Amino acid sequence: MTPDRGYTLRGVSRSYLLDAVPVHALHGVDLTFDGGEAIALMGPSGSGKSTLLHVAALLEPPSSGSVWYLGRCLAGPGGFDDNGRSSFRLRRLGFIHQTYPMIVSLTPLQNVMLPGEYAGLARGEARKRAESLLDRVGLGGFGDRDVRTLSGGERQRVAIARALITGPVVVFADEPTAALDPDIGGQVLDLLFEQARQSGAALVLATHDPRVAARADRVVELRAGRVVGPTGPTGPLS
Amino acid sequence: MKALRLAAAGLGHSPVRTLLTTLGLANAVAGGLTFYGFTRDTYWGLAESFARSGNGHVQIANAGWFDAPAPEQLRVDHARLDRVRTTLSTDALIAPHLLTSTVRRSVMGMLVANGRSAVFLGQGTDPAAEALLAPLAQPVSGGALDPAVPEGVLLGAPLAARLGVGPGDTVTAMVTTDDGLTNAMDLVVLGTTLTGAVELDRAYVSLPLDTALKLTAGSSADALLLGLNDTQDTAAVMTQVSHVLARPEFLGLDARPWFERATYYVAVRALYDRIFGVFEVLMVAVTLLSLSHAMGAVVTERRAEIALLRVVGLRRRDVAAIFVAEGTLLGLLGCAVGGALAVAISTGVYLAGGIPMPPPPGFSVGYAAQVRLDAIGFAIVLPVTFAAAVLGSALPAWRASGVGAARGLMGLSVVLLAVLAHPVSAAPVSALPADSSNQRCIVDVRIAEPGKPPSNWRLATHGDDRLVVSTSLAAGRRQAVLEQRGEAGGTWFHTEAMAEPLRIGLAQRLLGPISVGDVLDPRGADGWDMAPLDGLSLASAHGLRCPEARG
Numbered sequence: 053m054t055p056d057r058g059y060t061l062r063g064v065s066r067s068y069l070l071d072a073v074p075v076h077a078l079h080g081v082d083l084t085f086d087g088g089e090a091i092a093l094m095g096p097s098g099s100g101k102s103t104l105l106h107v108a109a110l111l112e113p114p115s116s117g118s119v120w121y122l123g124r125c126l127a128g129p130g131g132f133d134d135n136g137r138s139s140f141r142l143r144r145l146g147f148i149h150q151t152y153p154m155i156v157s158l159t160p161l162q163n164v165m166l167p168g169e170y171a172g173l174a175r176g177e178a179r180k181r182a183e184s185l186l187d188r189v190g191l192g193g194f195g196d197r198d199v200r201t202l203s204g205g206e207r208q209r210v211a212i213a214r215a216l217i218t219g220p221v222v223v224f225a226d227e228p229t230a231a232l233d234p235d236i237g238g239q240v241l242d243l244l245f246e247q248a249r250q251s252g253a254a255l256v257l258a259t260h261d262p263r264v265a266a267r268a269d270r271v272v273e274l275r276a277g278r279v280v281g282p283t284g285p286t287g288p289l290s
Numbered sequence: 291m292k293a294l295r296l297a298a299a300g301l302g303h304s305p306v307r308t309l310l311t312t313l314g315l316a317n318a319v320a321g322g323l324t325f326y327g328f329t330r331d332t333y334w335g336l337a338e339s340f341a342r343s344g345n346g347h348v349q350i351a352n353a354g355w356f357d358a359p360a361p362e363q364l365r366v367d368h369a370r371l372d373r374v375r376t377t378l379s380t381d382a383l384i385a386p387h388l389l390t391s392t393v394r395r396s397v398m399g400m401l402v403a404n405g406r407s408a409v410f411l412g413q414g415t416d417p418a419a420e421a422l423l424a425p426l427a428q429p430v431s432g433g434a435l436d437p438a439v440p441e442g443v444l445l446g447a448p449l450a451a452r453l454g455v456g457p458g459d460t461v462t463a464m465v466t467t468d469d470g471l472t473n474a475m476d477l478v479v480l481g482t483t484l485t486g487a488v489e490l491d492r493a494y495v496s497l498p499l500d501t502a503l504k505l506t507a508g509s510s511a512d513a514l515l516l517g518l519n520d521t522q523d524t525a526a527v528m529t530q531v532s533h534v535l536a537r538p539e540f541l542g543l544d545a546r547p548w549f550e551r552a553t554y555y556v557a558v559r560a561l562y563d564r565i566f567g568v569f570e571v572l573m574v575a576v577t578l579l580s581l582s583h584a585m586g587a588v589v590t591e592r593r594a595e596i597a598l599l600r601v602v603g604l605r606r607r608d609v610a611a612i613f614v615a616e617g618t619l620l621g622l623l624g625c626a627v628g629g630a631l632a633v634a635i636s637t638g639v640y641l642a643g644g645i646p647m648p649p650p651p652g653f654s655v656g657y658a659a660q661v662r663l664d665a666i667g668f669a670i671v672l673p674v675t676f677a678a679a680v681l682g683s684a685l686p687a688w689r690a691s692g693v694g695a696a697r698g699l700m701g702l703s704v705v706l707l708a709v710l711a712h713p714v715s716a717a718p719v720s721a722l723p724a725d726s727s728n729q730r731c732i733v734d735v736r737i738a739e740p741g742k743p744p745s746n747w748r749l750a751t752h753g754d755d756r757l758v759v760s761t762s763l764a765a766g767r768r769q770a771v772l773e774q775r776g777e778a779g780g781t782w783f784h785t786e787a788m789a790e791p792l793r794i795g796l797a798q799r800l801l802g803p804i805s806v807g808d809v810l811d812p813r814g815a816d817g818w819d820m821a822p823l824d825g826l827s828l829a830s831a832h833g834l835r836c837p838e839a840r841g
Contacts, residue, residue, distance in 0.1 A: 111601060135605045142603020153598040157303030158296075167602045169292055214602070 058086040059108075059222045059254060062128075064117035066103050066277075077103040078277045080117065085222055085254035090245060092265035093258045095274035101258035102226055104274065108256065109147050109224045110137040121221065143171045146215025146223035146253065148244070150230040152207040154199040160210045161186065161195030168217040178217070185213035188250075189243055205236035212244055222254045229264065241267065293608070297615035300588070308620070311584040315577060315624020315679060316631055322573045322671040323632035327661035329562045333555070335657055336650075337521050340552040343485055344413065344424035344496075346391075346515030347524045348531055349551060350374055353544040355513065356551070365510035366543070368393050368503065374540060375514055383530040387523045388516060390423050392416035395502045395511040399465030401445075401495070403453040410449065410463070412495040414502025414511075423517045424485070428655060432457030432481025440501050442480040446494030450482040457481050463495075468508030475505050486655050524548060558650075570670075574678045577624075581617055581682025589613065589690040596690050606691035613690050617683020621676040629672060636661040 066078040077100045085091055085108075093101045106112040108119060110127055118128025125131040126140055141147075154163055161182050168178035186195055189209040199207065208228060215223050228244060229237030245267060248255035257264065265271045273280050301308040341347045349356070350371065355364040371393045378384050379391060397412035415423070417435035430447045445455070455461055457479055464474045477497065484491055503509060518527060524547050531545045549555060589596070599609050639645060644658025 109601075135607075138600070138603050138605045138608075140603075141601075145603070147601050149601070153594050155296075155299075155595050155598065157299040162299070166296075170602070170604055170608065 058084045058122075060084045060120040061104075061108055062118050062120060064104075064107055064114045064119065064128075066100075066107050066112065067115045076277055078107065078114075081277075081279055083108075083272065083279065085256055087221060087252050087254055088249060089270060090248065090255040090257070090268040092268035092271045093256065093274060094260070094262075094265050094271055096260075099274040100277035101274055103277070105147075105224045105226050105256065105258050108222075109145055110141050111147070113137075142167055143218050144221050146218070146220040148208070148211050148215050148223065148225040148228045150227040152204060152211045154202075154207055154210065156199050158199070159196050160191060160199055160202065160206075163199065163210055164213045164217055167214060171218045173218075181217050182213065185216055186210070188247060189213050203236070205240055208240045209243060212240070212247055216247055216251055216253070219251065220253050222256060223248050223251075225255065225257045227258055227260070229259075229261070293611040293615040294619070296612045297619055300592075300612070300616055301619055304588075307584065307587070308623075311580065311620050312623045312627055314580045314584075315620060315675060316628035318573045318577050318580075319625055319628020319671060319675050320631035320635065322570060322675065323629065323663060323667055324635050324661050325566060325569050326667040326671060327632070327636055327663045328659060329566055330664060330667065331660045331662040332562060333559055334521075334662060335659070336552070336555040336558055337548065339486060339657075340555055341521055341524075341548045342423070342425050342517070343427055343487075344415075344420070344515075345548060345551065346423055347518040347521060347548045348516040348528060348545055349513045349548075350516070350531065350535065350543055350545045351513035353542055356544065356546050361512070362396075365395075365512055367509055368395065368499070368511035369509065370543075371511050371514040374535075374543065377534060377540075378516065378531065381530060381534060384516075384527055384534075387518050387520070387527050389519045390419040390517040391515060392419035392423060393499055393511045393514050395499055395506070397463075397465055397495075397497070397502045397505055399463055399505075401449070401453060401461050401463055403455045403459065403461040406453050408449055408452050409493055410495045411490070411493040412443075412463075412497050412502060412505075414497055414499040417498050419517070420496065423515060428484040428486070430482040430484055432479070434481065435496060435498060436480060437498070439478065439480065440498055441475070441477050442498070443477045443501075444481050444483050444496040445479055446491035447482040447484050448488075448492045449494060450479065452492070455479050463505060465505050467506050468510065471507070473505055473507055475501075477501070484655065521548075554650075570674060573671075574674060577675050577678035578682040581620065581679050582685055584620075585613055585617060585683045585686035586689070588616070589686045592690075608691075610684075610687040610691040613687030614680060614683050617680050617687070618676075620683070621679025624679060625672045625676050628675070629668060632661070632663060636663050 061081050061083045064078055064081045065076070067074055067076045081100075081104060083091075083104075093104060095101050103112070107114050107127070110119065110132075113131075114128050116128075118131060119126045121140075121144070127137060131137070132140060154160075155166065158166065161179070164182035164185055165175075165178040168181055169175060173181070183192075183195060186192055189212050191206060191209055191213070194202065194206065194210075199210070202210065211228075223244075225244060229240055241264060244257075245255065255268075257268065259265055351361075352364045352366045355361045355366075358364050375391050375393065379388060392415045395414035397410075397414060399410060399412070401408050401410045415435070417437045420435055432444075435444060436442050443461075445453075445461075450456060453461060459479045460476050461479060462474055463477050464472060467473050483494070483496070485494055497505075499511070503511075516527065516531075518524060528545060528547045534540065535543050535545055596609055599612075600606075639659075639661050644660050647657050647659045649656045
């Protein structure tokens with residue numbers, strides 16, 4: 053049956069070879085992310101959290117299974133090719149990485165504008181949205197700074213603004229506070245949850261931190277590439 | 291436009307590299323243009339020296355005379371050539387270009403003076419026209435031909451020296467007439483000259499046409515020579531001359547431009563064109579290599595940024611376009627700077643009076659070379675360099691676009707490998723990957739297992755997301771795949787030589803990626819000892835701080 057609800061992973065597996073040794077990172081994962089909800093992916097290192105995020109965010113294709121959005125197959129058999137996945141990622145998904153990478157030759161404002169412009173927004177509109185988002189993440193006066201002068205927390209806020217500029221349906225965050233000290237990390241998390249809720253996007257976080265997971269609407273636990281059970285209010289689709 | 295803006299920002303962000311790359315390209319452009327300008331000046335110099343040393347820009351003679359093995363048999367009556375001369379000098383399309391003209395008659399024979407003799411090659415000419423026709427002939431002594439002195443002649447300086455004569459002296463010329471008889475005449479030396487051609491000067495005599503005809507007792511001449519104001523008008527004048535010679539009264543006459551007569555010019559031009567072609571190929575190769583190298587370094591440096599662009603959603607071609615745009619901008623910059631540099635060189639050489647050059651082979655006079663730039667030179671060199679710059683950036687651009695988003699991001703935070711599906715004892719041991727360009731931090735350590743002698747190891751976070759542990763400084767280095775055990779986290783490595791696997795965790799946090807500045811901590815294995823090599827200091831009581839990237 054074609055999944056027509058939210059953003060859905062259907063039987064997703066992911067394997068690859070490492071020095072000729074097959075590594076099975078994900079096994080038949082079924083998950084659905086609904087707009088406005090926050091989902092925490094938990095599990096030890098190597099449990100497949102990052103791989104799950106990458107497949108769900110269309111950064112890697114699944115070895116089997118598929119990724120769907122509102123009845124449209126995005127990845128897997130019948131899904132988009134690399135260009136199509138990139139275009140969907142650009143317009144409908146946001147991704148926040150723990151090391152808050154930036155284009156260092158661009159200002160924070162230009163970093164935020166970048167996906168918007170490539171998604172087809174007029175330059176003026178992209179600037180307007182970027183300025184508004186930077187205001188919302190508390191970096192209103194930082195738009196023209198050199199990104200190298202920003203702290204880790206500030207850079208992660210820029211990354212949050214950048215992830216939201218195209219109005220994504222899902223924002224993926226891979227341990228977004230792992231590289232930040234606890235205070236700054238807490239502020240960034242507050243911001244992330246708040247902005248995701250405001251924008252109506254689903255927020256999917258990979259984390260080791262139970263305190264972070266506790267703030268999510270739902271916690272999904274992974275072990276050895278399998279969803280082993282819900283620990284939050286709602287569990288994974290079975 | 292977006293790609294161009296990003297490219298411009300990227301270039302501005304690395305001003306030193308941008309400057310160096312631009313200068314490299316500018317150097318290639320300036321070199322190409324300067325060499326082109328030098329060859330053009332050489333061509334120009336050769337053309338002028340041929341046309342203005344008595345050969346004229348256009349020669350008109352009996353058809354077949356130019357290529358005949360015995361041209362003296364194909365001479366034409368000088369009165370007929372005079373009629374052509376008159377016609378051309380009044381032609382509305384030719385007259386404005388015409389500087390001078392003369393009918394020529396060659397004479398060969400023997401000169402005798404002071405009991406010495408020498409073979410001579412005489413050119414009978416119009417004394418009034420000769421000064422204009424051969425302005426490059428260098429007077430050495432005495433004066434020029436004088437219409438008022440019919441027996442007055444000029445001798446090549448080496449010929450005069452051989453005969454021991456100078457201005458005012460008399461020489462006796464003996465020739466064979468057109469009828470096959472012998473004739474002799476006393477001639478007065480008005481001066482000596484150098485035509486520039488060494489071999490010619492040893493036999494050269496310039497004398498009035500009437501005297502030449504008198505000596506040979508004939509009325510036929512070799513050719514009519516036209517000297518033009520501007521050598522560049524040769525083709526246009528040739529066209530009109532051909533029209534004139536097509537008239538019935540001039541049938542049987544043929545015209546040749548100077549460049550069909552100047553065999554030395556043609557040979558030098560062919561040689562220089564070939565050299566210039568080779569130079570162009572080298573210039574393209576240098577440009578391609580320098581751009582590929584520079585852009586390759588940019589791609590390596592910006593791997594993380596490229597991954598970010600892919601994560602954000604840029605397609606491969608979007609990413610490639612940014613790097614091609616950088617190559618395009620660098621090409622434009624290089625062409626602009628190189629073009630300006632070439633103009634500066636050309637102007638400097640001109641203001642300095644040219645580059646002194648020795649006489650070309652067969653010539654007696656050197657010259658001052660210039661760098662003669664023209665639109666054609668720019669039209670050849672700039673597009674070629676620009677295209678090479680764009681091409682040079684294409685391959686790195688494609689490489690850049692191939693950086694996988696997920697893998698590129700993993701490279702940002704080298705994640706310790708976890709292979710859950712295999713027990714530690716089954717960890718494969720294989721050769722260390724040859725490419726270590728992505729290693730982010732390397733530390734050489736001595737590890738001692740309890741009860742065993744210590745061994746040296748290299749720990750390196752590797753760009754393709756592994757922490758590579760290998761023997762250090764030894765041929766056939768071995769690699770151990772790292773694994774994770776249990777839920778407590780930590781990374782373990784194990785080789786066939788070890789009885790127990792060694793855990794290497796991170797001192798400041800339990801899990802997460804290793805990066806520069808992290809502390810590697812072997813405390814998880816009781817009794818093990820890990821000490822740094824290479825004089826690295828301990829960062830803490832129990833760990834090693836991963837040093838700044840090297841290698």
